[in-house]
Amino acid sequence: xxxxxxxxxxxxxxxxxxxxxxxxxxxxxxxxxxxxxxxxxxxxxxxxxxxxxxxxxxxxxxxxxxxxxxxxxxxxxxxxxxxxxxxxxxxxxxxxxxxxxxxxxxxxxxxxxxxxxxxxxxxxxxxxxxxxxxxxxxxxxxxxxxxxxxxxxxxxxxxxxxxxxxxxxxxxxxxxxxxxxxxxxxxxxxxxxxxxxxxxxxxxxxxxxxxxx
Amino acid sequence: xxxxxxxxxxxxxxxxxxxxxxxxxxxxxxxxxxxxxxxxxxxxxxxxxxxxxxxxxxxxxxxxxxxxxxxxxxxxxxxxxxxxxxxxxxxxxxxxxxxxxxxxxxxxxxxxxxxxxxxxxxxxxxxxxxxxxxxxxxxxxxxxxxxxxxxxxxxxxxxxxxxxxxxxxxxxxxxxxxxxxxxxxxxxxxxxxxxxxxxxxxxxxxxxxxxxxxxxxxxxxxxxxxxxxxxxxxxxxxxxxxxxxxxxxxxxxxxxxxx
Numbered sequence: 142x143x144x145x146x147x148x149x150x151x152x153x154x155x156x157x158x159x160x161x162x163x164x165x166x167x168x169x170x171x172x173x174x175x176x177x178x179x180x181x182x183x184x185x186x187x188x189x190x191x192x193x194x195x196x197x198x199x200x201x202x203x204x205x206x207x208x209x210x211x212x213x214x215x216x217x218x219x220x221x222x223x224x225x226x227x228x229x230x231x232x233x234x235x236x237x238x239x240x241x242x243x244x245x246x247x248x249x250x251x252x253x254x255x256x257x258x259x260x261x262x263x264x265x266x267x268x269x270x271x272x273x274x275x276x277x278x279x280x281x282x283x284x285x286x287x288x289x290x291x292x293x294x295x296x297x298x299x300x301x302x303x304x305x306x307x308x309x310x311x312x313x314x315x316x317x318x319x320x321x322x323x324x325x326x327x328x329x330x331x332x333x334x335x336x337x338x339x340x341x342x343x344x345x346x347x348x349x350x351x352x353x354x
Numbered sequence: 355x356x357x358x359x360x361x362x363x364x365x366x367x368x369x370x371x372x373x374x375x376x377x378x379x380x381x382x383x384x385x386x387x388x389x390x391x392x393x394x395x396x397x398x399x400x401x402x403x404x405x406x407x408x409x410x411x412x413x414x415x416x417x418x419x420x421x422x423x424x425x426x427x428x429x430x431x432x433x434x435x436x437x438x439x440x441x442x443x444x445x446x447x448x449x450x451x452x453x454x455x456x457x458x459x460x461x462x463x464x465x466x467x468x469x470x471x472x473x474x475x476x477x478x479x480x481x482x483x484x485x486x487x488x489x490x491x492x493x494x495x496x497x498x499x500x501x502x503x504x505x506x507x508x509x510x511x512x513x514x515x516x517x518x519x520x521x522x523x524x525x526x527x528x529x530x531x532x533x534x535x536x537x538x539x540x541x542x543x544x545x546x547x548x549x550x551x552x553x554x555x556x557x558x559x560x561x562x563x564x565x566x567x568x569x570x571x572x573x574x575x576x577x578x579x580x581x582x583x584x585x586x587x588x589x590x591x592x593x594x595x596x597x598x599x600x601x602x603x604x605x606x607x608x609x610x611x612x613x
Contacts, residue, residue, distance in 0.1 A: 168498070171498070173495055177492065187491065190482070190483075190491055191483070200594050206460050207413060244598070258373060262376045265381050268381050277388065287372040320610045321609070328606075332602070334555070334579050335586045339586055343590075
């Protein structure tokens with residue numbers, strides 16, 4: 142394990158999440174990158190790669206466009222990889238269980254994100270008033286304050302969810318019946334197939350020369 | 355002036371940092387433009403007036419915003435030097451361009467480049483799972499990051515600086531560039547990568563000699579794979595999360611029934 146400190150891991154996760162909208166959009170927030178990153182940090186890159194591949198394909202369309210806020214798939218891949226690699230490294234069934242467990246938290250994070258964007262209205266008005274009053278320094282201050290708060294709320298989210306969610310996951314997974322665990326093993330191989338289906342569905346409108354008019 | 359433009363290009367990466375539901379990217383836009391306005395408007399009252407102009411609603415694709423930023427800079431420069439009188443033109447041009455450019459950006463970057471580079475990385479993940487040496491599997495995510503940014507950052511840079519130079523002619527250039535045609539080519543490449551990945555996946559995990567009856571004692575894996583693949587295409591219109599849980603439940607059901 143390269144980094145064991147939860148605070149550092151939560152900070153890295155928050156920085157990855159900031160890439161979704163707040164800064165850059167270099168795509169470090171995409172599951173295909175951030176899940177292997179966490180897998181590597183936790184000493185099990187293979188699990189991270191597989192989780193990243195599944196999440197990337199299944200939620201291929203989840204990207205913020207305009208005012209739409211999709212579920213935070215970065216949090217699915219980061220939390221699932223962290224829990225699987227920390228508590229049950231190398232166990233494929235546990236990775237699928239972690240994935241199942243991580244999805245509701247992504248919806249929770251989406252609500253936090255929406256709340257943050259609503260809160261930004263107040264901050265925007267503060268900047269606006271500042272511009273009218275000639276306090277143009279508020280433009281930079283307001284923007285960096287918003288960025289800082291974005292990273293802070295993502296950091297707090299990851300810190301709590303990684304820790305508490307992990308404890309619950311660690312407790313629940315061994316209590317699963319044998320047939321459910323066997324089902325997770327099957328899902329490890331079948332979810333990428335479903336992912337391929339989801340991706341191919343997206344190509345339904347593609348125009349193929351000589352076939353489509 | 356090049357230093358100011360460089361600063362603007364760097365600041366453009368923060369355009370969505372104060373994204374809000376009321377006026378979306380307005381403060382981000384002003385944040386990028388601020389060093390330029392500070393430079394061209396020497397009169398504080400006129401500078402303030404220019405800044406207030408940019409507090410209105412603004413939203414476009416974050417990469418394509420560079421074109422609008424460059425063109426608005428040129429207009430503001432003309433207003434500052436009294437070559438142009440109608441300051442209202444700025445917001446009209448901003449809003450008129452935001453929508454079409456957002457559509458191009460969403461379709462090309464989000465809808466084409468990102469998935470296609472991700473598919474290439476997924477193809478590598480499948481290869482590293484069984485065929486290639488897993489010790490080098492870190493190449494897969496880095497391939498995605500490198501390929502995507504290798505295209506996206508230079509395009510962002512080029513769009514900003516060429517728009518400064520070409521001004522209104524930039525729109526004609528974008529029309530000539532045929533983003534749709536370019537997107538189609540990349541999308542075909544993406545489809546080919548997905549189909550190749552699918553064949554490799556089936557070969558390695560579905561039709562291979564290792565797990566021929568993994569999903570059930572009486573059902574060949576290849577059949578299970580094909581059924582799930584077809585069903586996921588047919589029911590593609592349903593929510594991804596719903597379908598994800600359905601597949602997991604289907605797997606648990608298979609195990610429970612011991613088919």
